[in-house]
Amino acid sequence: MQKKAYLLLEDGLLVEGTAIGKIGTSGGEICFNTGMTGYQEIYTDPSYYGQIIVNTTSHIGNYGALDEEQESSQAQIAGLVVNDFAKEFSRKSAKESLQSYLETTGIVGIADVDTRMLVRYLRSKGAMNAIISSELSPDQLMQELKKIPSMDGLELSSRVTTKEAYFVGDKDASIKIAVLDLGIKKSIVENLAERGCYCKVFPAKTTFEEMSSWKPDGYFISNGPGDPSAMDYAIKTVKQTLESEKPVFGICLGHQLLALASGVSTYKMHHGHRGLNHPVKNLVTGKGEMTSQNHGFAVSEKDIDKNPNVEVTHVHLNDSTIMGIRRKDKKAFSVQYHPEASPGPHDSRYLFDDFVTMIKSEVKDPSTVS
Structure with a gap:
């Protein structure tokens, strides 16, 4: 017999459904992802730490779970909301069912929810906290929900970052990149390694002095969860990487931190961008890109106009939000979306x-890069 579960939003909306995953109670900011595939990559993306994910795709779980599709060592989401949940899977290479995976990783979820209604509701009302429970009554949920902190002003990267520095790539590679792990996805580092880079991935609160002592040829600032404006330690580090005059590349949270380090503010969006089908225009080439995105904060358009050293390179074609910037006076650029696209289209891997190329241009002979 299937067990009931409840979803309660902080504005009082109560939804009844069926329990999936771990039997328990869990809460966080509720948001939706419009991707048609790649649910396991979504659930293991550290940028989703502390959030309840609503999958807009009607059927979830029909191709099971596979170790190779993990973007980090564990599931990161706080909870899961789906419409039709597949108890059986059809992919022969899958290791286990999604139900087994959710139980093993401790994710509390709810199925048989009208996700179309819920997503339309969130688009109208905006992102807010919510709680899922398969063990508490509706009357008990509101008190538990009040204990969950707002994402606005919340620093989370220190909770998901690596505890110890580690290496990825060929140690004999000609290019060394210091990677600041604020909640990095595995496929991002793999994309750098595939291009002949030897990466040392540092914990979020590593000082610039420690990173620079490794003598990298460039710095990469990763994606991650939480409010970028609450990360004074990371903003300071990014400022120092810019002062080093070495090439700097940031993705998602790294994009927001590059903006903050350049004197441009960020703000919390109404409901954010999360999915695999977001259209972006490259203002440098004039070409369009379909992109994979996951963010609830954005860079201020007004501040960009006042800053002579920062140039917008990419914009979102749905709402004109800033999707990419570069420093005119430094070898530094960033994008708000995910060029590694795991999951998603590969339009933006050229970044x-x-x-x-930017790193190699620093020396006359690329083979002599330190």
């Missing part, structure tokens, strides 16, 4: 090539 990794641009970063490597």
